[in-house]
Amino acid sequence: MDQLKCPYDDIKKDYIIPTKSWLKAIEELNPNDYYIKGKIILAELLEKHKVLVKVTSGKSAKLRDINSKIKGLPNMVYTYCVILCNDYLPVILNTKQFCSLNDQKYKATLEIMKLYNGGSLNNKNVDLIMFKNILEQIVLGQINLFVKTGLTHCDIHPGNILMHKNSNEIELIYGYLPLNLNNPVIIKSQYEFILSDYDKCVDFSPIGIGSSYIIEPDGTVLNFNVDSIIEDIFESILYKNINRTLAVLLEKLESNDKQKIKDNYMHFHNQYDKKIIKKEKKYLEKYIGNMNKNPDNKINDYIKYKKKVGKLNQTYWNLLSQLF
Numbered sequence: 001m002d003q004l005k006c007p008y009d010d011i012k013k014d015y016i017i018p019t020k021s022w023l024k025a026i027e028e029l030n031p032n033d034y035y036i037k038g039k040i041i042l043a044e045l046l047e048k049h050k051v052l053v054k055v056t057s058g059k060s061a062k063l064r065d066i067n068s069k070i071k072g073l074p075n076m077v078y079t080y081c082v083i084l085c086n087d088y089l090p091v092i093l094n095t096k097q098f099c100s101l102n103d104q105k106y107k108a109t110l111e112i113m114k115l116y117n118g119g120s121l122n123n124k125n126v127d128l129i130m131f132k133n134i135l136e137q138i139v140l141g142q143i144n145l146f147v148k149t150g151l152t153h154c155d156i157h158p159g160n161i162l163m164h165k166n167s168n169e170i171e172l173i174y175g176y177l178p179l180n181l182n183n184p185v186i187i188k189s190q191y192e193f194i195l196s197d198y199d200k201c202v203d204f205s206p207i208g209i210g211s212s213y214i215i216e217p218d219g220t221v222l223n224f225n226v227d228s229i230i231e232d233i234f235e236s237i238l239y240k241n242i243n244r245t246l247a248v249l250l251e252k253l254e255s256n257d258k259q260k261i262k263d264n265y266m267h268f269h270n271q272y273d274k275k276i277i278k279k280e281k282k283y284l285e286k287y288i289g290n291m292n293k294n295p296d297n298k299i300n301d302y303i304k305y306k307k308k309v310g311k312l313n314q315t316y317w318n319l320l321s322q323l324f
């Protein structure tokens with residue numbers, strides 16, 4: 001069998017050489033498939049894990065950076081390889097050549113991911129025990145992710161929450177939760193709940209924030225309009241993502257006490273929502289405002305900002321978790 005090597009990560013080469021079954025599945029794809037919408041191919045990897053190949057169109061090279069940032073964090077998809085190409089798949093398969101990665105947009109993106117055996121929350125409901133387990137993992141997972149990488153997910157819906165049932169209990173270690181940096185929170189569960197699809201992620205690092213605005217020729221991000229940046233990214237702040245997670249899971253909850261739980265939550269929400277938003281917005285204004293005034297300090301300010309936002313949301317979560 002010819003080998004199709006992943007140009008993404010040399011170290012993992014042995015793991016991502018695809019089996020005949022997934023090469024065959026790709027060969028059978030209609031070349032038009034990947035122009036229209038995402039397509040999922042199930043296949044088996046040579047090594048121990050089953051994989052899923054997702055073929056989509058038009059994703060940017062940003063996806064690779066994001067994948068390398070989230071690798072190894074709990075509740076995040078393990079991606080073996082991302083192949084970006086501007087050619088027809090049959091050409092790629094014949095020549096075993098990949099495109100140069102200079103372009104920002106690609107015709108086809110192949111993401112080779114671990115297959116999570118429980119699928120997504122689409123068409124599923126959850127009982128209260130499962131609800132709590134998912135909520136805790138996905139909320140802590142997002143705070144952990146933010147404090148480590150400055151990323152928020154921004155595309156939380158049932159199809160992007162995946163489940164994996166392990167044969168034994170596993171430990172999920174949240175080493176970046178700001179209130180527990182010296183003594184990481186560990187969740188033990190037979191299930192892991194995973195957030196997938198990172199192409200709508202927002203990057204709050206100076207590079208991420210700077211990239212969508214004017215950058216001076218010498219590389220510094222100066223004199224931008226603080227208000228317009230805040231307006232642009234405000235819907236993507238960590239707290240809004242956590243709230244969205246909660247809303248999605250409440251919709252999925254199947255329990256005799258559902259109405260009572262919803263009412264309690266609404267009461268809690270009314271009490272805290274405005275306060276938390278106001279605080280997170282204040283932190284954001286200060287961070288972006290300082291970046292404008294004193295670009296030399298932006299990395300330090302960014303680190304402080306991530307920690308403050310993480311602490312705020314972790315404190316909020318500690319209160320919220322007592323409701324359920």
Ligand SMILES: Nc1ncnc2c1ncn2[C@@H]1O[C@H](COP(=O)(O)OP(=O)(O)OP(=O)(O)O)[C@@H](O)[C@H]1O
Nearest residue numbers: 038040052113114115116119120122159160162197
């Ligand atoms: N790594 C995975 N393991 C198991 N099932 C997956 C995996 N990735 C995706 N799926 C399944 O494939 C379905 C389709 O995924 P896909 O991401 O294409 O669409 P979606 O999440 O429903 O919508 P969106 O396009 O907004 O992300 C998911 O709902 C999920 O059931």
Ligand SMILES: [Mg+2]
Nearest residue numbers: 159160196197
């Ligand atoms: Mg998805």
